[in-house]
Amino acid sequence: MVQLFLSFSGEDNGSGLVRDFFTDLCTEIGNITALAPDGLGYNYLDMRTAMRWRKELSEALGSCKVFIPLYSPRYFASPFCGKEWWAFSRRQADHILGTADPEPEMIFPVIWEGVFDGRRPIPKAAADIWAKQPNLGDRYAERGLRQLVQLKHNKEYGPLYHEIIFALGKRLAELIEDSPLAADVMSDDFDSFGNAFCDPLTAQKDTAAAGAVATPATDDGPSRERPASPRPVPGPRTSLSGPKHVRLVVASGTQEDLSGLREDTTPYGDRQHDWAPYTPDHPDPVLMYAVEVASELRLMPHLEEFDGEVAQLLDKVEADNELAVIILDPWTIELSGRQAALGEYDKRLTMNTGMAVPQNASDTETAANTDALRQQLLNVLGRHAQLREPVFKMSLKTVAAFQDALRQILVELTRQVMMQAPQARPALRSDPGVSFDSRPFLDGPSEG
Template sequence: MELTEATGEDPTAPYFFLSYARIPRTRPDDPDPDLWVHRLFHDLCEHIHNLTAHPGAPGFMDRAMQAGQIWSDELTESLGGCRVFVPLYSPRYFISPWCGKEWGAFTERRARHREQDERGTPSAIVPALWSPVPDRRLPDCVREVQYTHPELGDRYRTFGLYGLAKLRSFRSDYQKAVLRLAMRIVEVGESVVLERGARGGLSTAHDAFGAPPAGAPPSGRRLRISIAAGCLDELPEGRSPHYYGPTPLDWNPYRPASDRPLAEVAAGIAARLDFRPDVAEFDHTSAPADAPEVLLLDRWVLRDPQQRARLREFDGNDRPPTGLVVPWNDDDPDGDDTEHELAAQVDATLPRRARQAREASRPAVRGVPDERSFQEVLPRVVHWAEGQFLRRARPRTSSGQVTPRFRLGAPDGPNSYVGEHRPGAEKEDQNERA
C-alpha cells in the first residue's frame, strides 16, 4: 500500500464505497433483485472517472466479492481506504446488521478538513435516497446527516433513485440526480481527509443501527441468529477450508452454488419476514435471548470435543426453545463417508434441541441440502421459535382466569390473536391425548 505524504491517503483505494442492503432472491433462479443498484454503481463510477484524476478504482460495492477470506479482506481494505462512504437509504438498510457494521466501521475513521479555515464538523458520508424512508425510522446516529440533497430535485425526494430509474418518463431526472450525486461525492472527497481504517475488519465493528429507531416494530420482532461453525483458524477435523472464512460468520456450506455466507443469507430471510436479525457467533455462556432464537449448526464442529461440550451445556440450559437448522450440502465431497456419523452426533449432543426442532421442521434437522431448501425451511423454523418464545413470555393470571395471547407483528396482522392461556390447560391437553 502506497500512501501519499501530503494526506496519508491510499491512491489505490476506491474513491467511494457504496453501502446498500441486498434484497434476497425469493428463488435461486430469479433475476438479480439488485440489478438497479448495479446500474447506479456503474453510472456513479463513470462520473467519478470523468470528474477526478483518482488513479485507483472509482468505487467499490461488495456484490462482486467472493465469500470467505478474499471477500472479507477486499471489502475491509476498501472500506478502510475509500475517501467517501455512500449509504443507499431504504427501509431494508436500517434493519441490516451488515450495513450497520459498515456504517460503524467507517465512522471510526477520524476525519478533518483539508483546508484549516473550514468550519463545521467534517464528514465524508454522502447518503443517497434509494427508496423513501420516514424520518421517524432513521436511527439516532444518522439523523444529523443530510440526505435529501435539494439540488437533486423534488422527484428524487419523492421517489428516490430507484423510482427515477424504473420510470422511463423520469429518465432525465435520474441522469441529473446521479450526476449531481457524483459531484457531491467529489466535493466531499476533495475537502475532507480521513485516517486509514483499522485492520480488524468488519468482524470487530459494531452495528451502528443496533438500537431500534423510533417507530420501528416492537422488540418482539427481533430475532437472534447464532452460528455454530468452524473457521479457518479452527478448521474441523477432515474438513476442507473451501467452505470457511476468518470467522464462523463467513461459513458457506453451499459453495460453489452459492457465493454468500450463510449468516448473510439467513439475515436476509429474517429481514424479509419483518424481523430485525441479530447475527452472532454461537456462545454457550451468553444470556438467554430476549427474542426468538435460531441456531445454525455446522455438523462438522461436532468432531471437536470442546465444541460438543459447549453445545451439550447449551442443550441442558433452561432457555426458551431454540430453532435448530442443520445445513448439509449433498454435493460436498467431504461428506460422502461422514454424513450418518455426524447426523447421529447431532442427536447425541443436542437431544433436547433436536427433539424440539423436529416439531418445527424435520428437514431442518435431517440436513438442508442447498440454499433453495434453506430459503424454504428457515421461515418455518423462525415462526415456530417465535411462537415458543411468546408462549413462554406470556403473562400468567390467577387460577381459572383466561389470558388472551397476541402475537405482535405476526404475519397475519400487527396484533394477531393466536390463542389463550388457562392455567392447567397443558395438563388437560396431555390427559386428552392420553
C-alpha cells in the first residue's frame, strides 16, 4: 500500500526534475507525519527491471489515499495519464456509491508547468478542481514548479521553492490522515479504462475504438505511441455486449395538469410525451431530440412516461442490463404523487440511470422562476444533484445543450454498466469456437 500516487508525463522529467521534486516532497511529509519517506508515494520511475508493471501500477492506484497529478501541457496530452486519472476517479465514485458520502477531495493537483494562460484548453476533469493555491504565490500559479526545482539551490529562489514544498507537504499530510478511501482491487486491464481528458464521446472512442495508445514513460520521456487496432461498435445485443437499449422516460405533465401551476401551457399537450420545452424556436417534443442522440450512439430507444412505479423501473433496467434517462420538467414536481416518486428515485444511486432537466432560456415564465424551481429540485433530488455528475444534468437551456448533456449521460452510463459487468474473457478463451476482435493494449516501459 502507498499513500500517494504521482501521475505525470515522462517528458516532464527532463534532467530528473520530477524525481527531485517528489523526493523532496516525500521527505517533507515524512518530517511532518513520521511516515517513512521511502515507499510513501508511487511513481513509475522506481519500476524495477523484470517487474510486472501493470500489476504494481494497478495496486498503487487501488491503494493510494491521494492522487497527485502534475499539471502541464504534456500531462493533459498524455492518454496514459488520462487513464490513471480516470481509474482513480472511478474509485472515488465507487466510494460515493457505497457510502453515500460527499465526493472525497483526494485529487490534489500540483502545477508543474503553466497551464492557465488561456492558450490551451484544460480538460473539464482538471478544470473542475481548483489548483491555484493563493498561499503559494503568483509565480507558482503562473509558471509552475519546474523552474523552481531547477533553482532550488539558488539564493533568491531556493527559499520560495522550500516554502512551497512545506505548504504542499503539510496539506498532503492532512489529506493522508483524513482520506476515507478504502483499498480496492483494481483491474490491471488498462485497455478498458477511459481517458479522463477527453470529452465523453472521444473517451468512448479512445477506450473502444481507434486512437493512439500511450505507454508509460522512462526517465527520458514516454517510450512511444503506436496506433491501436480499430474496434467496431458492438452490433446486436448479446450476453457479452454492453447495453444497447435505453428507456427515455419523460417526467412532465399534460396541458391540463400544468394549467394550475403556470400561466403559459403552450409547451404541453395531451400526454407527457407531448412536452416541447424548447418551444417556440424548436417546437418538437423533447423526445424527438432525445431519440436522435440515442440513434447516433446506436442505442435502441424505448419511450416511456414517468409514473409512481419508479422502483419497478430501476429494478427492470438493472435486471435487463439496460439504460434509462429521466427527462424531467421541474415545473411538474408538485403534481400529485410526483415528489414521492422522485424522492424514491433519489434514494437509489444506480449505475444504469441518469437524469436530464431541460429549462428553456427563452421561456420568460421559467426564467422568472429559475431560482425557486432549482431549489425545489434540489430539495427533492439532493443526493443526485451532489453526487451524480456527469449523469445528472440541470438547466439545459437549449436543444444543443440538452443533446450534448444526453450524449454525456449515455456514454457514462454505458461505461459504468460495462465496468460492473462480469468479465467474459475466460469463457472466450476456453471455447475454441468463439472468436473476438483483438483489443488495443499498452506496452510496458521500455529502456528509451
